[in-house]
Amino acid sequence: MNLVWAAVGAGVGLVAGAALRGAVFRLSVPSGEPDRTTCPRCAGPLRSRLVMRCAHCGRRPGTPLVLELATATVVALMCGRFGGQPEVVPFAFLATLGVALATIDIAVQRLPDRLTLPAYPVLITLLAVSAVMEGKWSALGRALLGGAALSAVFLLMALARPGGLGGGDVKLAGLAGLALGWLGWPTLLFGAALGFLLSAVGILALLAARRITLRGDISFGPFLLGGVLLAILVGG
Numbered sequence: 001m002n003l004v005w006a007a008v009g010a011g012v013g014l015v016a017g018a019a020l021r022g023a024v025f026r027l028s029v030p031s032g033e034p035d036r037t038t039c040p041r042c043a044g045p046l047r048s049r050l051v052m053r054c055a056h057c058g059r060r061p062g063t064p065l066v067l068e069l070a071t072a073t074v075v076a077l078m079c080g081r082f083g084g085q086p087e088v089v090p091f092a093f094l095a096t097l098g099v100a101l102a103t104i105d106i107a108v109q110r111l112p113d114r115l116t117l118p119a120y121p122v123l124i125t126l127l128a129v130s131a132v133m134e135g136k137w138s139a140l141g142r143a144l145l146g147g148a149a150l151s152a153v154f155l156l157m158a159l160a161r162p163g164g165l166g167g168g169d170v171k172l173a174g175l176a177g178l179a180l181g182w183l184g185w186p187t188l189l190f191g192a193a194l195g196f197l198l199s200a201v202g203i204l205a206l207l208a209a210r211r212i213t214l215r216g217d218i219s220f221g222p223f224l225l226g227g228v229l230l231a232i233l234v235g236g
């Protein structure tokens with residue numbers, strides 16, 4: 001762990017988390033409903049610049065600091081892990097996006113296409129730039145294959161058992177496969193398996209705490225993202 005880079009990452013993550021707050025609040029609505037654009041306290045219009053704020057009472061939507069600290073933590077971990085290597089950029093990007101996706105998935109059980117789909121060209125471009133800078137062409141090829149393979153496996157699982165994994169999980173799996181594939185096939189397998197393991201443990205814990213029922217909806221996204229994060233930190 002490179003501590004200087006981790007400290008830089010924490011600072012970048014704090015700013016990125018603050019900037020994400022608006023998008024996370026706006027998109028935290030059930031599928032098919034319009035975006036949230038009014039202040040939860042006074043119903044005034046929310047002005048969206050870099051940081052979203054109510055035009056009437058000045059309040060910023062959402063729980064203070066949670067998103068900022070979570071983003072700072074994961075970006076710090078990515079920067080500490082990859083130090084000055086070019087791939088710190090794609091991995092920090094995925095970590096930041098992952099915090100936004102996990103937050104929305106926990107709130108409303110969905111992973112919006114408006115975040116997952118545009119992330120594909122961004123992540124692939126950033127990995128390609130890293131490949132050019134370091135000559136890591138085999139890693140890039142493996143990332144592309146890994147993304148295709150993991151999304152295909154998730155698609156088959158979603159089709160085999162409707163009501164289990166959703167379309168958002170399939171699209172997130174492609175992004176996870178790109179990042180894990182870059183680090184190697186063992187890391188990809190480890191990360192995906194860890195996602196399912198964390199999900200099983202999480203469901204048992206929530207059942208035990210009576211926070212969900214056996215038929216209750218549970219988001220898979222945060223568990224997959226947790227597995228991916230751990231695999232990135234220890235694998236490759």
Ligand SMILES: [Zn+2]
Pocket residue numbers: 039040041042043044054055056057058059
């Ligand atoms: Zn307000």
